[in-house]
Amino acid sequence: MAINFKKFVPRPGLVNKQGRLPDPSELVCVEVPKVFDQCLIKRCLVYADGPDTLTTDEELRSDPLVNPKRYLSSRDFKIKLLSLDKIPLRGDPSFKKIILNYVISFYSDYLDDSGATKSEFFEIHRTDIIGKFYCPDSIAQISVSSDEECENEDLNIIKLEMVAEALAGEIVEEDSGEEVLDITLGYFIVVKCQLLVQLLIPAYDYCPVPREACEEEPEEDPCERFERAPVPKFYPDQNLDPLFPEYDDAER
Structure with missing residues (x-):
């Protein structure tokens, strides 16, 4: 049975069943960055003096601190690509050896003896090689024109996406007697090679104007909200092993 397009409201959402969408109204060409290859860099770094290695970095130690008491946490992780070298491989220049130079920055908070929260800024310069x-x-070579000037556009894009976390922080005393903060840093970086291409995709129409929902929500009486709330659990979940593990395995 044909789907009535007039009853269909196009909007972003999950498509979880076949045959629930009407036929698209047109096929359109869009210009988007397409991912041609990607790889994952996973690092766990601790402080160590000397040249950087796959597990150590000498920039994970702070400057001398003033009366530190306890490390709190780290925040505001950012990554910036500083330089990039692409070296074509013999036999197939489409494959390249990639040399990445990037910097990861973040703040680490600690508590001093007076109870005040202080912050230290870290910048970790790293180099990674993708063989x-x-x-x-x-x-195709494309030239982009604007009102001010005409310039060639670089269609090849190397993109870095990062998720980082300070796994630990420790206040240590140096040989000089000064106290510093050492950070254990863990991070994941997805390196993507993107190329600006035209893709043919089905389309319905321009996205509809959303419903008016930018108004301030009226204040609700807390007792009314309490009356609608479900009865809470009075006891925590039990952490019990199954009585018959071999039976449960057979059921799976």
Whole structure:
């Protein structure tokens, strides 16, 4: 049975069943960055003096602190790509050796003896090498014009996406007697090679104007909200092993 398009409201959402969408109204060309290759860099770094290694970094130690008492946490992790070298491999220049130079920055908070919260700024400069990465060059050369000037656009994009966390922080005393903060840093970086391409996709129409929902929510009486709330659990969940583990395995 054909789906009535007039009853269908196009909007972003999950498509979880086949045959629930009407036929698209048109096929359109869109220009988007397409991912041609990606890889994951996973690092757990601790402080160590000397050249950086896969597990150590000498920039994970702070400057001398004033009367530190306890490490609290780290925040505001950011990554910035400083430089990039792409070296074509022999036999297939579409594959390249990638040399990445980037910096990770963040703040670490600690408590001093007076109870005040202080912060230290960290910048971690790193270099990683990807031995073989599919990053083809664009065949078409494009020039972009604007009102001010005409310039060539670089269609190849190397993109870094990071999730980072300070796994630990420790206040230590140096040989000089000064106290510093050492951070154990863990992070994941996804390196993507993107190329600006035209893709043919089905489309319904322009996205509809959303309903008016930017108004301030009226204040609600807390007792009314309490009356509608479900009865809470009076006891925590039990953490019990199954009585018959071999039976449960057979059921799976």
